[in-house]
Amino acid sequence: MLQAYGLSPLHRLGQNFLHDHNILNKLVDASDVEEGDVVLEIGPGTGTLTETLLERGCTVVACELDRGLTELLTDRLGDSITLIHGDCLSKKRLNEEVTEVLGDRKWKLVANLPYQIASPLMIDLLSNHHNCQGQYVTIQYEVGQRLMSKVDGENWGVLSILAQRLGEISLIAKAPNTCFWPQPKITSACVSMVPKTEKPSSDNEGFAKFVTRLFAKRRKQLGSILGRDLPLPDGISAEARPSTLTIEQLESLFLLFPFLK
Numbered sequence: 001m002l003q004a005y006g007l008s009p010l011h012r013l014g015q016n017f018l019h020d021h022n023i024l025n026k027l028v029d030a031s032d033v034e035e036g037d038v039v040l041e042i043g044p045g046t047g048t049l050t051e052t053l054l055e056r057g058c059t060v061v062a063c064e065l066d067r068g069l070t071e072l073l074t075d076r077l078g079d080s081i082t083l084i085h086g087d088c089l090s091k092k093r094l095n096e097e098v099t100e101v102l103g104d105r106k107w108k109l110v111a112n113l114p115y116q117i118a119s120p121l122m123i124d125l126l127s128n129h130h131n132c133q134g135q136y137v138t139i140q141y142e143v144g145q146r147l148m149s150k151v152d153g154e155n156w157g158v159l160s161i162l163a164q165r166l167g168e169i170s171l172i173a174k175a176p177n178t179c180f181w182p183q184p185k186i187t188s189a190c191v192s193m194v195p196k197t198e199k200p201s202s203d204n205e206g207f208a209k210f211v212t213r214l215f216a217k218r219r220k221q222l223g224s225i226l227g228r229d230l231p232l233p234d235g236i237s238a239e240a241r242p243s244t245l246t247i248e249q250l251e252s253l254f255l256l257f258p259f260l261k
Helices: 021-031 048-055 067-080 096-102 115-128 141-147 158-166 204-215 222-226 247-256
Strands: 038-042 059-064 082-085 107-112 132-140 167-175 188-195
Touching: 021 048, 021 107, 021 132, 021 167, 021 188, 038 048, 038 096, 048 059, 048 067, 048 107, 059 067, 059 096, 067 082, 082 096, 115 132, 115 141, 115 158, 115 188, 115 204, 132 141, 132 167, 141 158, 141 167, 141 188, 158 167, 158 204, 158 247, 204 247
Parallel strands: 038 059, 038 107, 059 082, 107 132
Antiparallel strands: 132 188, 167 188
């Protein structure tokens, strides 16, 4: 199909096309989409996942950066989808054109995400797009591990904290490299991320900046970072390190130390 359009996968765009229909169906089944549901697909590629979504009766809004693939998708799927050509992210925020097309409708993200944009996109949707009812995506397995990490685990860090503060994350399936063409050198994972019904009262952007600055010194003691003369919230000692703190403890520190925001 690509050859007919004079195209080949572009490594710089992270193009590894998911062709395993078993994994595709697991991803779509987990999203629980029904006829009439609005779905955002980022990086539709040749349209294999797109066709699966259309078969389920979904209204698909797709964003594709590769102009050649945009032409291929237009020829293949015509006006059965709303196709936007461009980068889905602008300064780590969802493209304004995509936001305008989605409007005030409820929607879900179902996508085989390009690896390099997965983390900022997923956090932006959780933090700033409250009409997004869930994200069901294929990403690097390593990123999935970070998203689902536990406190003081090897992968517990800014991404884990920001995601788990706002969403419930679970593994749908592992996807070996044989599920993709061309085959990447790494294993992938299908994960779901559903927004929590109860939202934190504190500012998302401010909290993200606070945690990022705190975790830049993740192995240092809080006393060294914040000063040993300052009072800390109950249950948190000056000897504790950022990597050992729960989200609730980080929230309490965030409210107490505005100069780190």
